[in-house]
Amino acid sequence: MAAKPAADDSGKPRPKGSELDKRESNSSVRKTRSSRAMPTQRSMARHVLRGVSFAIVTTALISVLGPGSNDASMGQSSMADVYKGELTPLQRHVAFFDRNKDGIIYPSETYEGFRAIGCGVALSAASAVFVNAALGPGTKPENQKTPPFKFPIYVKNIHKGKHGSDSGVYDASGRFVPERFEEIFKKHAHTRPDALTGKELQEMLQANREPTDFKGWVGGFTEWKVLYSLCKDKEGFLHKDTVRAVYDGSLFERLEQERKAKKESTKKK
Numbered sequence: 001m002a003a004k005p006a007a008d009d010s011g012k013p014r015p016k017g018s019e020l021d022k023r024e025s026n027s028s029v030r031k032t033r034s035s036r037a038m039p040t041q042r043s044m045a046r047h048v049l050r051g052v053s054f055a056i057v058t059t060a061l062i063s064v065l066g067p068g069s070n071d072a073s074m075g076q077s078s079m080a081d082v083y084k085g086e087l088t089p090l091q092r093h094v095a096f097f098d099r100n101k102d103g104i105i106y107p108s109e110t111y112e113g114f115r116a117i118g119c120g121v122a123l124s125a126a127s128a129v130f131v132n133a134a135l136g137p138g139t140k141p142e143n144q145k146t147p148p149f150k151f152p153i154y155v156k157n158i159h160k161g162k163h164g165s166d167s168g169v170y171d172a173s174g175r176f177v178p179e180r181f182e183e184i185f186k187k188h189a190h191t192r193p194d195a196l197t198g199k200e201l202q203e204m205l206q207a208n209r210e211p212t213d214f215k216g217w218v219g220g221f222t223e224w225k226v227l228y229s230l231c232k233d234k235e236g237f238l239h240k241d242t243v244r245a246v247y248d249g250s251l252f253e254r255l256e257q258e259r260k261a262k263k264e265s266t267k268k269k
Helices: 019-065 078-084 089-095 107-116 121-139 155-161 178-188 198-208 214-231 240-247 250-268
Strands: none
Touching: 078 155, 089 155, 089 240, 107 121, 107 250, 121 155, 121 214, 178 198, 178 240, 198 214, 214 240, 214 250, 240 250
16 A cells, blocks of 8 residues: 655645655765764764873873982982992892982882883883872982972882781881791691682782772782782692792892893894
8 A cells, every 4th residue: 555645734735846855865874874973973972082192191101100309419419328328128129229329219120120020011000100100209218309299109118118918928118028928828827838819819818808998908919819820830829939029039030041142042043
């Protein structure tokens, strides 16, 4: 059965091709085009927003991760004297990241250190910003001027930058506490007495958390998860001797040397 032609306001059939039909047809086309254009415009807006966000983040990272101050007084800082005496275990732990051994660790050096032990670019950049921003202000000597947004960490005062929610293996002066180290494995190494699984590591992190200490939570999580991802064995175990090497500062040097040797071996092939 043929469809009836559309009627006008008077109820009479409207002839095909009338002016009103044409206007309605044009209006329908415009609506269709408009509805198609809206998702495209939204997509473009999202791309622009992402581009702007990327530019802001990149600028911030360049500012923070750029080289430290070139000020002569900073370069000749007495902070380097820390290496003339015996370092505490905590000082040895962070000294690896003081790439030029001037006693001051800038975010750019922290970034270089993370890259040297095998971390990716993104993780190294994020870790450098977080570590220096979290620890740096607490280690700054009184009346010491520092470059803006650089968050330098002073090796001499690293014990003042200790975050909460940690294992307690370093005491308030940065000394190693053997009993607290052994406690990690007595409490959390359920599968093997000399190693931690990923699940057991997470259990330890949760047990160490202090209420509302969000900075400490993130700090502990970052440190241990990076260590686990770099040093777990094929079966997913983080061994006790590896963890001990972190605390005495020798692990980072070893990882860097192993990575260099691997690169040299690849070049020879």
